[in-house]
Every structure is written in C-alpha cells, then in structure tokens.
Amino acid sequence: MLDDRLKELLADVLLLDPEEVTEDLTRTGTETWDSLGVVSLAVGVEETFGYHMRPEEAAAVASVADLVALLRARGVELRA
C-alpha cells in the first residue's frame, strides 16, 4: 500500500487517476512521466515531504518503487 500523500502527489503530477498509481508504475511505462513530470515530481516531493531532490536524484528515479526507496533512505517517513 502506498502512502496516501505519495499516491495523491503522483496522481497529480503524472495526470493519472489515483487508482492507476501503484508501486509497479514505471517511468518508461507512463507517458506523462516525461522530463516535465520529473520536474513536477521534484517540486511536489519537496512541498509534500520537505525533501529537496537533487536534479540527478530526480532523473534517476525510474519507478514508484525507486521513489519510495529513495525517500525512505533519506529519512522521509512514509505510511505503509
């Protein structure tokens, strides 16, 4: 189960319905997870979780699972 805040953030920035957002979602499999999506996601992560993603970190996130792992590794508490 994804953290509700993360699910809502991903739905907003990737222009998806919340039901479409799962941990299996990948960047290559999501049309709206383009370069603009990477930027929007970084802005949203900082606003929602207070963590400033470096540009290289944002570019390296290839899936929702990657994002969850990154945020947890950076000390962000996600509700399971």
Added chain:
Amino acid sequence: MLRPPLAPADLAREPAAVVWASPSVRERATALGLPFAPAGTVPAGASTVIAIGGGAYLDRAKAAVKRDGVARRLVAVPSRWGAGAEVSPIIVLDAPDGSKAIARDDAWVPDERGSWPELADTVDERTALDGCADVWAHALEAEVSPLAGPEVRAQAAAVVADLRATEDGTDPVWFELAARACAVQAQAGVGLAHGIAHVLEGATRHGHGALIAAWLPAAWALLRSRRDAPEGPPAVLHAPAVQAETAPVLRERWAAVLRDPCTRTSGCRVRRDDLEELLSWTS
C-alpha cells in the same frame, strides 16, 4: 546581459534594410526613411529586416527570418511591452485550431533589438497595463521556477525589485523592463499563470496580456500559500472583468491547464482541486 538596443537613428542607418511594420505603427515607422515591404517578403538587395510591432507580430517575423531564413538578419523593435519577443528564443504562433503553437530555439533570438519609446503612444492604457502584468509574470515565475539556478533567481529578483519601484504603468521604461524579464525567464521557465493564459487564449477573445492580468494575482496567491515567494504585482494591474468573464472557460479547460508545460514546471505543485481556490480568489 542584454546588449543595448538600437535607437531610431541607428535603425535609420541600417544598410540593405527593409521595414515590416504592424498597421498601428506603420505611419510612425516612415520616419526611418527606409523602404517598406509586406510582412514576410524581402525585396532583392535587402538582407536585413527591421520588424516593428507587438509580440505576436515580432514572433511572426522571427519565424520568417530566423526560422525560415527569408533574410539574413532581423532587428526586432517592440511597439508595446510585455512579451519580450525581441530578446526571446521562443516563438508563439496561432495554430489552425486556434490554439497556440510554442517552440524554442536559441538561434531564433533576433540579431538586434530596437528601442523606440515614443511608440508607447500607440498603446491604450489598459493594453499597457496588461503588458506590465506579463512582465511581472515573467519575472516572478522565473524567480520561483524549479528550472532556475541561483544566478538566474538572483537576476529575476533584481528585475522584480525594479518592477516594484516603477509605479507608472505607462512609462516607456517598461520596454527595457520587459526585455530583462523575458531574458531571465528564457533561462528558467514560467508557471501556472502562463499555463492558464496559453489555454484560454485559444478559447476566448482575450489576448495573452489580458489573460495574465486576469489570472496572475490568483495564481500567485495560490503559490504563496504553498511556499515562500515575493509579493505579487500591484493591484492596479489586475483585470477583474476579464477574470470573471473567463472563469467558466477556465473551469471547462482545467484539465488542459494541468497538462500545459508551463503549469507542469510551476514553482509549486498545482493540484486538480486547486481550481475552486483559483476561481474563488478576488482582489
């Protein structure tokens, strides 16, 4: 750093030049003593086009000369401030379906820009204020753009400070302020106010500046509720009647606004349910 613009006396000395002028300034442009040609055409022997007009006119000139190569050189002279087309690598053209086609290439920046302050007389006060709102939007949205590095943010902040110090919205100093603001946003990005304007331009009778004047205050208030950001533009620039008239169209087209590239690179996250907050904002 922007190069200084060419004054009318410099323009008049341009060799092998032909003038393209929008109808509102054509009579004034005869003072240059240069030959005219219909926009888009370059007579034999001419290698430089001096294009004089508003942002849309200058963008069409940029497309013809810098993109399509109908002449070797382009001097862009704005007749109204706002867009900053005379210093911008971006071209905004009307697509056949009424939407805006926006493209960018650093090679499309005009070779020179001109400055003709007296052309401000050809613009009515509301249009001038709409242009000021566009200048404010460029500077503010660039300052908070996630695509801006520290140096660009500092440049944008300096422009914002100068905008705040310029109370008269009809002063020709706005020509230079517009150029500076556009040059800064070209190094970063814009945001929600531009996303709204781009979508509504194709769907309403209003031009870009009017739509920015209508929606920048609400978009900026939304952003300031989410993060630290400078104060917005002065209330005199707001166009509440245009805001009220276009609100139903914004509601219809909100999904398109969310998809607009400018919205997606806004300085704050724009949420699906932000629409009601935008629509309820009043000055």
